[in-house]
Amino acid sequence: MLLKELSEAFGVSGHEGAVRQLILDEIKDLVDEHHVDALGNLIALKRGSLKARRKVSKVMLAAHMDEVGLMIMHIEKQGSLRFRPVGGIDARVLLATKVLIGDDKVPGVIGVKPIHLLEPKEREQVMRVQDMNIDIGASSKEEAERLVKISDYAAFDTSFSELGGALHTVKGKAFDDRAGCVVLVELLRESYPFDFYGAFTVQEEVGLRGARVAAYSIAPDIAFALEGTICDDLPKKRDISPTTTLGAGPAITIMDRSVIADRRLVDLLVDTAEKNGIPYQFKQPGLGGTDAGAIHLSREGVPSTVVSVPSRYIHSPVCMLSLNDLDNTVRLMREALGKVHELDLSRPQGF
Amino acid sequence: MQIKELLKKLSEATGVSGYEASVRELVRDEFSQYADKIRVDAMGSLIALKHGEAVEEGPRHSIMLAGHMDEIGLLVTKLEKGFLRFATVGGFDVRVLLGQEVVVHGRQDLPGIIGTRPPHVLTTEERKQVLPLDKLFIDVGMPEDKLGKVVRVGDVITLRRQFTELANNLVCGKAFDDRAAVACIVSCLQHLTTMKHTWDVYAVATVQEEVGLKGALTSAFGIAPDIGIAIDVGHGDMMGVSEADTVTIGGGPAIGFGPNIHPLMHSRLVETAKSYEITYQTDPIPGRSGTDAWAIQVTREGIPTALISIPLRYMHTTVETLSLTDLERIGRLLALFIANLDEAFAQELGLSKARARQESSASP
Numbered sequence: 001m002l003l004k005e006l007s008e009a010f011g012v013s014g015h016e017g018a019v020r021q022l023i024l025d026e027i028k029d030l031v032d033e034h035h036v037d038a039l040g041n042l043i044a045l046k047r048g049s050l051k052a053r054r055k056v057s058k059v060m061l062a063a064h065m066d067e068v069g070l071m072i073m074h075i076e077k078q079g080s081l082r083f084r085p086v087g088g089i090d091a092r093v094l095l096a097t098k099v100l101i102g103d104d105k106v107p108g109v110i111g112v113k114p115i116h117l118l119e120p121k122e123r124e125q126v127m128r129v130q131d132m133n134i135d136i137g138a139s140s141k142e143e144a145e146r147l148v149k150i151s152d153y154a155a156f157d158t159s160f161s162e163l164g165g166a167l168h169t170v171k172g173k174a175f176d177d178r179a180g181c182v183v184l185v186e187l188l189r190e191s192y193p194f195d196f197y198g199a200f201t202v203q204e205e206v207g208l209r210g211a212r213v214a215a216y217s218i219a220p221d222i223a224f225a226l227e228g229t230i231c232d233d234l235p236k237k238r239d240i241s242p243t244t245t246l247g248a249g250p251a252i253t254i255m256d257r258s259v260i261a262d263r264r265l266v267d268l269l270v271d272t273a274e275k276n277g278i279p280y281q282f283k284q285p286g287l288g289g290t291d292a293g294a295i296h297l298s299r300e301g302v303p304s305t306v307v308s309v310p311s312r313y314i315h316s317p318v319c320m321l322s323l324n325d326l327d328n329t330v331r332l333m334r335e336a337l338g339k340v341h342e343l344d345l346s347r348p349q350g351f
Numbered sequence: 352m353q354i355k356e357l358l359k360k361l362s363e364a365t366g367v368s369g370y371e372a373s374v375r376e377l378v379r380d381e382f383s384q385y386a387d388k389i390r391v392d393a394m395g396s397l398i399a400l401k402h403g404e405a406v407e408e409g410p411r412h413s414i415m416l417a418g419h420m421d422e423i424g425l426l427v428t429k430l431e432k433g434f435l436r437f438a439t440v441g442g443f444d445v446r447v448l449l450g451q452e453v454v455v456h457g458r459q460d461l462p463g464i465i466g467t468r469p470p471h472v473l474t475t476e477e478r479k480q481v482l483p484l485d486k487l488f489i490d491v492g493m494p495e496d497k498l499g500k501v502v503r504v505g506d507v508i509t510l511r512r513q514f515t516e517l518a519n520n521l522v523c524g525k526a527f528d529d530r531a532a533v534a535c536i537v538s539c540l541q542h543l544t545t546m547k548h549t550w551d552v553y554a555v556a557t558v559q560e561e562v563g564l565k566g567a568l569t570s571a572f573g574i575a576p577d578i579g580i581a582i583d584v585g586h587g588d589m590m591g592v593s594e595a596d597t598v599t600i601g602g603g604p605a606i607g608f609g610p611n612i613h614p615l616m617h618s619r620l621v622e623t624a625k626s627y628e629i630t631y632q633t634d635p636i637p638g639r640s641g642t643d644a645w646a647i648q649v650t651r652e653g654i655p656t657a658l659i660s661i662p663l664r665y666m667h668t669t670v671e672t673l674s675l676t677d678l679e680r681i682g683r684l685l686a687l688f689i690a691n692l693d694e695a696f697a698q699e700l701g702l703s704k705a706r707a708r709q710e711s712s713a714s715p
Contacts, residue, residue, distance in 0.1 A: 038701070
């Protein structure tokens, strides 16, 4: 399964090569052109069947290949490794996890003082990342240096597996945004009337870096970011909107921290879902940032929105999603893209 | 000019973000000795072009070197009973301001002091509190009625510090962040006069880095170089700070690695340092580098970018400390890197393809 392969691949922001290679192998026979740009984005073009220029003749779909992870900053005399997060990671999820370091995937654990030895006060304190270590079993700095080096990336070591059930849930790491990558690969299997640019972007987690330059070089008429997004639907004391709900279908973004979606694209997605009986939900406005945040500000502006596969526990070692949601996201996008070239994006005179 | 004298001159010059004109003229004097063309862009960055020697006719590849010439500073916000209230321009730890000397750039330059109440009159409680910005004031020792004629709201203030030599070839002063990088770029241009290079070199002293990498953003767009290297300062080893967060003073150029840096640019710099036996160190940067490299990298379609950091203690204070040996090494490393740029490296980076793409997608 492509999601399994991509989830288990190693691709912390700035080091997406392995993920890119897997995707390239999958899509190279599906597209007319592809290239890798200066930052490492994989940009694929599938030419449209319509020759006449329409108002929407160039559509960009973006999914980011990178994941949050760690970077090795220092090797202590005793051989333990100091690190810092790459991208946003809650320090509380790091303790006692297993990671893989560098291209040789050297295994290590983020060690923690055992509960027996903790002072009562220590238990109430959140451990800071600066105070954590990765233990690779080395007994000296020299020994550690034979295995890893300063500046190596580290990623969570989590295997993918199917949990099953009515929602066909699966667990694994980096569903943010390998789920989006899977959706984009599936969409590349179809033909479209417009030029379809699939951008597998880099460095989303450190500031929407790849999408920004990809959007510049593509210069699309409209864009969709495809995401594995926050799904915070667990029971809690103070019940607010749950961001998204697992199994309730693709989540359409109206507004997040990085973009106010183009309403015409949102309406197209909603109409399409309703006409085709595809379940959908709105993502709770105001949370998270996505590649659409960079794309919609490219050049003179690009009408954009985001469609996401709800995923629990993103930015932690293990995430969970429903394959039903994944399939429905592909369906919704496929149907909506069939209509997208008919959109009239002109603004009334004088706005 | 030796790098020490140059750094002293640049360090003691005035150039708070947005008001770099004065330091720019000093940099212009230096760049113009080596440049074929020189211009100032709309934001105020100084851009010098040194042509490469073409192997064949046609456009040459180009590299941009960026060091920012602005410094953090202060701005007058209010005249109050003969004293000045002020805001910060750029990131200051307010704890380092108390008791510092300043220069208020009013209708004339006025020396001033950020005043502090003496310990004698303070309660024990008061001594334990960090004074917030709105409790600080500048005293220029002028009566209220006269002060209003010389100083106006909006006047720029710089911290005052004379360049000082310490032991072990270390020096200390203000605004080494990032005038030291400008000195490295001048040193690189000097070295290049005795070397051959086929790529065009754009030496850029950028503006407004401290308030959001602004000069680098616009100058990189205007130049559209094939590759870029930002030179900035990085935290040097010092007491009380984890080694994981610092590079070594005297340990040579800290060659950055991480999402902000193109891996091939990093490895080429490392190879260059190794083959010419220049002491260097790797500087892991897990995300936002907070330097001009961050802006250059995402200019236009994306630019393969590297970052070289100058190990520096006590950043954003008036006692920034660095090793002159490190500066000399950086100047030399930059020049050797440039002299060895060739078509094979351009192809490795995929540059020719990138250029063709850029031209086709730039047409509406």
